[in-house]
Amino acid sequence: MNWSDRLHAAIPGGAHTYSRGDDQYPSNAPPILSHGRGAYVHDADGRRFLDYGMGLRAVTLGYADERVNAAAIDAIARGNNLTRPSLLELEAAERLLALFPWAGMVKFAKNGSTVTTAAVKLARAYTGRTHVAVPAGQPFFTYDDWFIGSTPMDRGIPAEHKALTLKFEYNDIASLERLFAEHPGRIACVMLEPATAVAPCGGGCTDLLAPCRCTDRRANFLHRVKALCAEHGAVFVLDEMITGFRWDLHGAMKVYGIEPDLATFGKGMANGFALAALAGRREIMELGGIRDQGAERVFLISTTHGSEMSAFGAFIRTVDVYRSEDVTGHLWRYGRRLIEGLNALAAEAGVAGHFEAHGFGCSPYYTARDADGRVSMPFRTLWAQEMVRGGVLMPWVALSLAHGDAELDLTLTAARKAFAVYAAALQDGVESHLVGPPVKPVFRKYN
Numbered sequence: 001m002n003w004s005d006r007l008h009a010a011i012p013g014g015a016h017t018y019s020r021g022d023d024q025y026p027s028n029a030p031p032i033l034s035h036g037r038g039a040y041v042h043d044a045d046g047r048r049f050l051d052y053g054m055g056l057r058a059v060t061l062g063y064a065d066e067r068v069n070a071a072a073i074d075a076i077a078r079g080n081n082l083t084r085p086s087l088l089e090l091e092a093a094e095r096l097l098a099l100f101p102w103a104g105m106v107k108f109a110k111n112g113s114t115v116t117t118a119a120v121k122l123a124r125a126y127t128g129r130t131h132v133a134v135p136a137g138q139p140f141f142t143y144d145d146w147f148i149g150s151t152p153m154d155r156g157i158p159a160e161h162k163a164l165t166l167k168f169e170y171n172d173i174a175s176l177e178r179l180f181a182e183h184p185g186r187i188a189c190v191m192l193e194p195a196t197a198v199a200p201c202g203g204g205c206t207d208l209l210a211p212c213r214c215t216d217r218r219a220n221f222l223h224r225v226k227a228l229c230a231e232h233g234a235v236f237v238l239d240e241m242i243t244g245f246r247w248d249l250h251g252a253m254k255v256y257g258i259e260p261d262l263a264t265f266g267k268g269m270a271n272g273f274a275l276a277a278l279a280g281r282r283e284i285m286e287l288g289g290i291r292d293q294g295a296e297r298v299f300l301i302s303t304t305h306g307s308e309m310s311a312f313g314a315f316i317r318t319v320d321v322y323r324s325e326d327v328t329g330h331l332w333r334y335g336r337r338l339i340e341g342l343n344a345l346a347a348e349a350g351v352a353g354h355f356e357a358h359g360f361g362c363s364p365y366y367t368a369r370d371a372d373g374r375v376s377m378p379f380r381t382l383w384a385q386e387m388v389r390g391g392v393l394m395p396w397v398a399l400s401l402a403h404g405d406a407e408l409d410l411t412l413t414a415a416r417k418a419f420a421v422y423a424a425a426l427q428d429g430v431e432s433h434l435v436g437p438p439v440k441p442v443f444r445k446y447n
């Protein structure tokens, strides 16, 4: 059996995350990896690839960063998971709260899904309401039923769950106003990522790749969402799983000048070690506490491995490195050069109308279009396939401190060749250039 067959024989989906699955990669991508170092991953056959997946965006300094590893190993040597809270646990909590002074308390977990779901539970307990509102275009908040039930992959999820998750449009405040009007007194919280590929402005900003410049704060979309939540008594939750530790050490909330009621973090906190956090206003978080005599209890996050010290050691050291090396500044600068470089090469190859790199410097995106200008999975696959041929694994674009000048050169060299194939495929059809099936969306009803 080959690697893929062995993976699928042992693990449903062949991986522990759908976005790590075969159906997300061109067929020439390495099916299994042996290790990573810096910005590179190595496959089982000893081939090395420059990586832009970076552990699903969790690794922001680079793989096997020695400083972070040393801190984690030091924590492991102290027992790793003790019977009562550890000194490291308290230090990690206080360090996180120092980064986000608006938040009074924090609860750690191992996965982002755990903390976003905990935010929903807390909001429901706090408000006594049932419904949750999230933007329709934002792809993922948790693997739990309250969210997955709202996707096309809703098999196994009772309709009762699905009915409680409502969708509005990002940057369209009227769509959220409508939800509040249609479900009076029922919406417990509004959860959203502060930004994805465009900035939060439903007002006058024309450059949606820059922080909103509206002088009137009320025009900024996030501020309008917050005000709407306050008006209707709903909890305002920012999911900073991707933006946190990437837009800024203090989150996208600092970039956009906004303070939520609750916020969730995960990727990027601990350079790939398993750590996620729910931070929030004391009044809400304290519902999960045990000191308010006689208060009805809320079973907030409670996990055996939530106290794992290696992740706390890694987190504390990661924050130190962010401070000493201006990590987020590096991400923004590298990403802008990457976006400009890719778009210049696309123009040079005559495919500018069909391939576009865009988004924020710290979090670029690329969009592949077919000859008719339609967004195209086959063309996206072709691009990724040709980049793999050039030694670059680019399922999406996650940057790290380890991506430097040499890596940018390598990427643009591979891209120049990839664009030549892209241009040919626009002429004679993409199928003849693809060596395997096109990638497919994760959230589809059927395999």
Ligand SMILES: Cc1ncc(COP(=O)(O)O)c(C=O)c1O
Pocket: 110, 111, 112, 113, 114, 116, 140, 141, 142, 143, 193, 239, 241, 242, 266, 276
């Ligand atoms: C915005 C967002 N929220 C939550 C999650 C869930 O995090 P995890 O995979 O750690 O459970 C993800 C994961 O991709 C995410 O992108």
